[in-house]
Every structure is written in C-alpha cells, then in structure tokens.
Amino acid sequence: MSLRVVVVYPELLGTYGDGGNGRVLVHRARWRGIDAELLEAPADRRLPAGDLYCLGGGEDGPQLQAAESLRDDGTLAAAAAAGTPVLAVCAGYQIVGRSFPAADGRPLEGVGLLDVTTVKAPAPRAVGEILAEPLAQALAGLPTLTGFENHGGHTRLGPGVDPLARVVAGVGNGDGTEGAVAGRVVGTYLHGPVLARNPALADVLLGWASGAALAPLDDTEEEALREERLAAARRGRRAAAFRRRVEAWRR
Amino acid sequence: MNALALPPRARAAVLVTRGVNALSRHLGMGSGTVAGGHAGLAVDPELLAHLAAGRRVALVTGTNGKTTTTRLLAVAVEGALGPAATNATGSNMPQGHVTALATSPPGAAAVLEVDEGYVPGLVASLTPDVVVLLNLSRDQLDRTNEVRMVASRWRRALADAPRTVAVANADDPLVAWAAQVAARPVWVAAGLSWRADAVGCPACEGRIAFAEPPAAGWSCTCGFSRPAPDVWIEGEDLVTAGGRRTRLRLQLPGRFNRLNAAMAAAAAGALGVPADEAVARMGTVGEVAGRFALxxxxxxxxxxxxxxxxxxxxxxxxxxxxxxxxxxxxxxxxxxxxxxxxxxxxxxxxxxxxxxxxxxxxxxxxxxxxxxxxxxxxxxxxxxxxxxxxxxxxxxxxxxxxxxxxxxxxxxxxxxxxxxxxxxxxxxxxxxxxxxxxxxxxxxxxxxxxxxx
Structure with missing residues (x-):
C-alpha cells in the first residue's frame, strides 16, 4: 500500500508555500522506491486517513476556521494519538496546541495535540530568517534547522512537550526555544518550506511514517541552499547585535 | 488647468517638486520621481488634490497588470484627450503621482498606476472619473498581506465615491466584493488564474464555488455571485456593451495582456473613447517598461x-x-x-x-x-x-x-x-x-x- 501524505486544508493553511512540505515528503519517498501519494485535503470534507499529516501557515480568519473544522472532524487527533506523524507549521503549529490567540488576542481553543499555549506577542511580528539547533531527543543528530519565520505569537511550552530546538538567530517561541515535539507530532515556526531547507527533518518524519530504513539521497542542492541560508542568518544576527549596541550607546 | 490657478502654497510645492527631482537626477540618485514628490507633499499635503483639479483622472490598481494596463490606457486615450500625465516608471505611491502631475502640461488627463494600499486615500482626494480594479492575490509574504482587508478598504472608498466609474474584474470575487457598492460599476470578464486567495467568500466567510473552465462564473451559498459582465473577450474579439465587437490585435503577448487590454478599453470607454479607437491605439504598444522587451x-x-x-x-x-x-x-x-x-x-x-x-x-x-x-x-x-x-x-x-x-x-x-x-x-x-x-x-x-x- 502506498504511503499517504495528507496536506491538511491547503486553501486555509497554505499562505506561505508550506504545501511544499507534502511534495518534498512524497518525492523523497518515491526516490527511494517507496510508493507514496499526496492527498490535498480540503476543509469542506472529512479528513482522509493518512500516514503523515502536514499543516501549514495561514491568516487569522482561516486559522480559526481550520481549528474548528479539525476539532469537529476528529480524524487528526485520533491519528496523532495512534502514533501517526504530524508536521505543523506556524499557524498550523499554533492550532495543534491547547489554545491560540484570535486577531484581537482572545484565546481560542486548539486541537490539543501539543501541550503548548500561544498568546499574542507584544512586540512587532517576528519576520525574518531563523536558525535553530535541534534539542529534542527524538531528533538527536539533526543538523541546524533553517527557515523563515513570520508570526505574531509567543508560544509557551507545557510539561508534555520538548522544545524542538534552541534559537540561534531569530525569535521562534519567544523564550529562546523554537517549536515543540511530543511523540511524533512536530510543531515549528519555520517556513521555507521547512522540509525543503531541512531534508534531514523530512527523512525523520518519513522514517516514522514508513517504518523503513531510508537510503541516503544526493542532497547537494539542498546543502548548497542550506550553506547560503546559514551564512545569511548569521550575518543577519551579527548586524542585529551591532544595531543593538549602537542603540545602547545612544541611550 | 493653468499652473497659476493653483493656490500659492501648491504653486510653491510644484516648484519644489520639479527642483528636487531635477537635482536628484543630476546627482544620479535615481530616476527623479520620488524625492521631488516627497518634498512637494511636505510643502503642501493637499498638493495632489490641487494638481488633479479640473483634470480627467483614471486610477489603475490591482496585484498584477498595473503597469501594463496603465500604459495601455494612457495610449488608448491619447487621441481623444491628448498625452496623459502618467507614472510610467512604476512609482505608484503618492510621491510618484505628484511628480507625474507636476511635470505634465496643465489640464492634461491623468492615468495613474496606484499601489493597492493607496487606493482609498487617492479616491477620496482626487475624486477620479474611473478606477480600474484588476485583481487581488497574495504578494510579498513577509509583509502584512491580508488581501481581504485591502478589498474591504477599496469597498469603503468606492461606497463614498458616487461620481467614480469602477471598472472591475467580475471574475475575481474579492474585486467584485469591493466594486459591488460602486455607484457606477462596469464589469469586465478579465479572468482569474489564481484562485487560492479567493475561495473564502468576502461576504460571509463561506466557500466560493467556481465553475470549471472554460465556463466562467462563481457563487457562494450566501447569494454573492459573479456579476454579469459588460465587457468580455470572445475568440479574437473584444465585446462591449450592446454586443459591439472589435477585433483585438496586440503586440503584447499572452492571454493576460488581452485581458489587461479589455480592462483598459472599458476604462477608455468610461472616459468617452470608443472601443475601436482604444484598441487600435493599444495595438501600437510593443513593450511596457522592459516587459517583453527583446x-x-x-x-x-x-x-x-x-x-x-x-x-x-x-x-x-x-x-x-x-x-x-x-x-x-x-x-x-x-x-x-x-x-x-x-x-x-x-x-x-x-x-x-x-x-x-x-x-x-x-x-x-x-x-x-x-x-x-x-x-x-x-x-x-x-x-x-x-x-x-x-x-x-x-x-x-x-x-x-x-x-x-x-x-x-x-x-x-x-x-x-x-x-x-x-x-x-x-x-x-x-x-x-x-x-x-x-x-x-x-x-x-x-x-x-x-x-x-
């Protein structure tokens, strides 16, 4: 039977190219001889059975709609409870938590796959390149994560989750950590899409979903992209530190 | 309009605009359209309204096709209204509009490309004869980009503009939502190649259902649906109100440029230029600011x-x-x-x-x-x-x-x-x-x- 990769509600959670995560997973499976299919699941139908679910980022209104539909539907929560891997990005990460903020800051009920709570951040939106060093035990040995973040939330981690990574440059959860992991549910603020920029993370998810040992692929082009983005984010971090010092002198 | 008819402060602002632009060009700091406009607006914040007084004004906005449609419209009306003041370099914010108007012959018609965010302010201050609304979709992900919010701001602006003709793309639900309240809408079947930002109904947050191409049409269960077009393309022809057909021959390639031309022709019609004249003139445009240039x-x-x-x-x-x-x-x-x-x-x-x-x-x-x-x-x-x-x-x-x-x-x-x-x-x-x-x-x-x- 083929591996079913489900992209959840692309019309609601598809603002930042995160649909690419599904494509990356399917191709990386097929290139290894694993039969895989991509299911784009619209919000007006029951979520199909899948072996791996991907949720992306979206605007405030659609985010609320997606959370309500997912809670009513129940498929995602049942699948996650049964150990099916879930990758949830940005708005998707927020809605798989316990609660997330409406546009006016009021807390809304999430799907509850991750023990995290997101509140509206006081500062301006976190927009820019982000670098983070993986922390979670389940992801031990992964190289530095790179992505682009664009969100206005601070996410607090409860005791039921581990942080996905430690922020090197950028904002992430807002407390120096980035993302969250519990079992096979991974939440992150990283766009890019995250799996295109971090193929090792894609392979962890694929390994969980397929149960197969995965042969290495030629990721020369991903490596070139990663090298460039890592360097850019480090330059950005140095520039930001310099700006902060200048500000401090002026005060 | 004679420059001398301007209030003294606006007259000073025009001189400052021209002077700063000339200086900016002289110093090689740019194409000399933005800095002068900035300075002019600093001298007289009401400068745009003063400069637009007594002119025929058309504004062109939307996510895609602004620059091309602006050019096509400026060319289309040239015969009937004379050379138009236009921001051909794509400086589509108020500084660029000031420069376009301050450096044009007095009284010349104005065809201005407008950044989507500046439409409400310009509709209020310029009371344009025509606003061309092309389409709305995602652009520049790192900026605040709620296309729905832009559509509702357009809607409020048009509701307060009783003498403005809104030439609007009937195939784009967000544009239709905005132009629905216009006193004088002209609906053009101008296509929608990207639906991902239009599936949420702007009227009720429900889901818009689209007909499968080649059929056109969309509707929501709340009753909001595609307005019947007044202007459309059928085969090689542009069809305008009353079933008038004009063969549309363009040098610019692509279906989307034919649709841009349909929008421009509808806008030219609202400015009193017959479709056959508009189409003939638009056919002379070979490239627009380097687009499609060989x-x-x-x-x-x-x-x-x-x-x-x-x-x-x-x-x-x-x-x-x-x-x-x-x-x-x-x-x-x-x-x-x-x-x-x-x-x-x-x-x-x-x-x-x-x-x-x-x-x-x-x-x-x-x-x-x-x-x-x-x-x-x-x-x-x-x-x-x-x-x-x-x-x-x-x-x-x-x-x-x-x-x-x-x-x-x-x-x-x-x-x-x-x-x-x-x-x-x-x-x-x-x-x-x-x-x-x-x-x-x-x-x-x-x-x-x-x-x-």
Whole structure:
C-alpha cells in the first residue's frame, strides 16, 4: 500500500508555500522506491486517513476556521494519538496546541495535540530568517534547522512537550526555544518550506511514517541552499547585535 | 488647468517638486520621481488634490497588470484627450503621482498606476472619473498581506465615491466584493488564474464555488455571485456593451495582456473613447517598461518577462509553456521582492518539465531545490548574464542538433563569474531569443545589464 501524505486544508493553511512540505515528503519517498501519494485535503470534507499529516501557515480568519473544522472532524487527533506523524507549521503549529490567540488576542481553543499555549506577542511580528539547533531527543543528530519565520505569537511550552530546538538567530517561541515535539507530532515556526531547507527533518518524519530504513539521497542542492541560508542568518544576527549596541550607546 | 490657478502654497510645492527631482537626477540618485514628490507633499499635503483639479483622472490598481494596463490606457486615450500625465516608471505611491502631475502640461488627463494600499486615500482626494480594479492575490509574504482587508478598504472608498466609474474584474470575487457598492460599476470578464486567495467568500466567510473552465462564473451559498459582465473577450474579439465587437490585435503577448487590454478599453470607454479607437491605439504598444522587451544580454538575444507573485507566474508559465526551448528563471528576495521566497512552492514549476531551466539570481539555490522536486532538468548559475548565455548555448545547440534540445554542450565555461568580452560561444545575436522570466529586482537587474533596446 502506498504511503499517504495528507496536506491538511491547503486553501486555509497554505499562505506561505508550506504545501511544499507534502511534495518534498512524497518525492523523497518515491526516490527511494517507496510508493507514496499526496492527498490535498480540503476543509469542506472529512479528513482522509493518512500516514503523515502536514499543516501549514495561514491568516487569522482561516486559522480559526481550520481549528474548528479539525476539532469537529476528529480524524487528526485520533491519528496523532495512534502514533501517526504530524508536521505543523506556524499557524498550523499554533492550532495543534491547547489554545491560540484570535486577531484581537482572545484565546481560542486548539486541537490539543501539543501541550503548548500561544498568546499574542507584544512586540512587532517576528519576520525574518531563523536558525535553530535541534534539542529534542527524538531528533538527536539533526543538523541546524533553517527557515523563515513570520508570526505574531509567543508560544509557551507545557510539561508534555520538548522544545524542538534552541534559537540561534531569530525569535521562534519567544523564550529562546523554537517549536515543540511530543511523540511524533512536530510543531515549528519555520517556513521555507521547512522540509525543503531541512531534508534531514523530512527523512525523520518519513522514517516514522514508513517504518523503513531510508537510503541516503544526493542532497547537494539542498546543502548548497542550506550553506547560503546559514551564512545569511548569521550575518543577519551579527548586524542585529551591532544595531543593538549602537542603540545602547545612544541611550 | 493653468499652473497659476493653483493656490500659492501648491504653486510653491510644484516648484519644489520639479527642483528636487531635477537635482536628484543630476546627482544620479535615481530616476527623479520620488524625492521631488516627497518634498512637494511636505510643502503642501493637499498638493495632489490641487494638481488633479479640473483634470480627467483614471486610477489603475490591482496585484498584477498595473503597469501594463496603465500604459495601455494612457495610449488608448491619447487621441481623444491628448498625452496623459502618467507614472510610467512604476512609482505608484503618492510621491510618484505628484511628480507625474507636476511635470505634465496643465489640464492634461491623468492615468495613474496606484499601489493597492493607496487606493482609498487617492479616491477620496482626487475624486477620479474611473478606477480600474484588476485583481487581488497574495504578494510579498513577509509583509502584512491580508488581501481581504485591502478589498474591504477599496469597498469603503468606492461606497463614498458616487461620481467614480469602477471598472472591475467580475471574475475575481474579492474585486467584485469591493466594486459591488460602486455607484457606477462596469464589469469586465478579465479572468482569474489564481484562485487560492479567493475561495473564502468576502461576504460571509463561506466557500466560493467556481465553475470549471472554460465556463466562467462563481457563487457562494450566501447569494454573492459573479456579476454579469459588460465587457468580455470572445475568440479574437473584444465585446462591449450592446454586443459591439472589435477585433483585438496586440503586440503584447499572452492571454493576460488581452485581458489587461479589455480592462483598459472599458476604462477608455468610461472616459468617452470608443472601443475601436482604444484598441487600435493599444495595438501600437510593443513593450511596457522592459516587459517583453527583446534585448541582448551578454551577446545573446533574450525576451525579458516579469512575474512578481504566484498569480503572475501562473500567467507567464501559460505563455512560455508550449515549447521545448531552454528558459532562464531569475529569483531575488530583496525588500521589493519580499524577503521570503517560500512562494516558489506555490508556483506550478512542474509545467516546465521537459525543458532545461537555468536558475539564476540571488536566490537561485531556493529555485534549484524547488525545480529538483518539480523534477525539471535545471542548473543553478547565480550570475544572470552567464545564465542567459548558457540557455542561449543550449538553444543554439538544440536548433543545430536536429531538434535535440539537450544536445551536448560544454557548459563549464559559463558557470560562476560572467565571461568577459564578446560572445564566444553563445547563439548568434540574430537567433531566436531565450525566454527570461524574473521576479521584480531580478528582472530589473537583467534589464539594466541588457543592451540593444
């Protein structure tokens, strides 16, 4: 039977190219001889059975709609409870938590796959390149994560989750950590899409979903992209530190 | 309008605008359109309203097609209304509008391209005769980009503009939502190539159902549905109110440019220019600010095209896709492009399968990875001139090699830094041009490095 990769509600959670995560997973499976299919699941139908679910980022209104539909539907929560891997990005990460903020800051009920709570951040939106060093035990040995973040939330981690990574440059959860992991549910603020920029993370998810040992692929082009983005984010971090010092002198 | 009819403060502001622009050009600081406008508005914040008084004014806005439609409309009305004041360089914020008006003959009609965000302010201060609303879709992901919010701001502005004709795209639900309240809407069936931002009903938050192409039409269960068009394209013809048909012959390629022309013709009609005259004049436009220009880059002929966001890319891929020749695709992610190129994954680059794509620009690595997963044969060449040269070599080799597009060519010579000097091994300059598509700053980089325009 083929591996079913489900992209959840692309019309609601598809603002930042995160649909690419599904494509990356399917191709990386097929290139290894694993039969895989991509299911784009619209919000007006029951979520199909899948072996791996991907949720992306979206605007405030659609985010609320997606959370309500997912809670009513129940498929995602049942699948996650049964150990099916879930990758949830940005708005998707927020809605798989316990609660997330409406546009006016009021807390809304999430799907509850991750023990995290997101509140509206006081500062301006976190927009820019982000670098983070993986922390979670389940992801031990992964190289530095790179992505682009664009969100206005601070996410607090409860005791039921581990942080996905430690922020090197950028904002992430807002407390120096980035993302969250519990079992096979991974939440992150990283766009890019995250799996295109971090193929090792894609392979962890694929390994969980397929149960197969995965042969290495030629990721020369991903490596070139990663090298460039890592360097850019480090330059950005140095520039930001310099700006902060200048500000401090002026005060 | 005579400049002397302006209030003294506005008159001073006009002189400042011209002076600062001249200085800016003299110092080589730019094309001399923004700084002067800034200064003029500082002297008189009401300057735009004063300058627009007594003129026929048309505003053109939307996510895609603004610059082209503005140009087509300015040309279309030239015969009837004389040369129009227009911001042809794409400075589409108030500073650019000030410059366009302050440097034009008194009383000249104005055809102004307007950034989507400035529409409400300009509708209120200029009371335009016509506003052309092309389309609304995602653009520049790193900025606040709630297209729905833009649509409702347009809607409020049009509700307060009883003497403005809204020429609106009936196929775009967000545009239709905005123009629904206009006192005088003219609906044009101008197409919608990118639906992802339009599925949420702007009236009730429900879901819009679209008819399957080629049928047009959309509706929501709340009753909000596509307005019956007044202007549309049927086969080769532009059809206007009363069933009048005009053969639409353009030099600009592509379906989307025919639709831009339909919008421009409808707007020209609202300004009193008959469709046949508008169409005849629009047919003289061969390129718009470098778009579709045939140029020579590094000794190779190229046709330059601009696509700034997923909707624009879908249109251009439709245009270039019937074919087997190599294509150059240039991607940057500077502030003007949006710093986050994740949208590359929203573009159906899979359509380029079977062609050789040279990925170039500052973010060619992102594009290369995208093309890898699209399973499109490609190569990343960061320098745009070297990229065009490589594509031209492959094109020439393909042509010489009895149609085998992938004929072996030593590509090592063009990798990395540009090769200095004359074309060594590229296609001859008079050969078929290479199609080159770039996003905003990648396109302008290539245009500035091109010769032979």
């Amino acid at each position: 140029v020579t880059v590094g000794g190779s002929r190229a046709r330059l095209m601009l696509a700034k966001n997923p909707a624009g890319w879908v249109e251009l891929l439709d245009l270039v896709c019937p074919g087997h020749d190599p294509v150059v695709v240039g991607i940057n992610a500077r502030a003007a492009d949006g710093r986050d190129p994740s949208w590359l994954w929203d573009v159906p680059f899979e359509r380029l399968a079977g062609r050789f794509v040279v990925a170039t620009g500052e973010r060619c690595r992102d594009l290369a990875v995208r093309l890898r997963y699209a399973e499109v044969d490609h190569r990343a060449v960061p320098d745009p001139v070297a990229a065009v040269r490589l594509a031209a070599m492959r094109l020439g080799a393909g042509r010489r090699g009895a149609g085998t597009a992938g004929a072996p060519v030593d590509v090592m010579a063009v990798d990395g830094a540009p090769v200095d000097g004359a074309p060594v091994d590229g296609a001859p300059v008079d050969g078929a041009p290479v199609d080159v598509i770039g996003n905003y700053t990648a396109f302008h980089d290539l245009l500035s490095r091109a010769a032979g325009r």
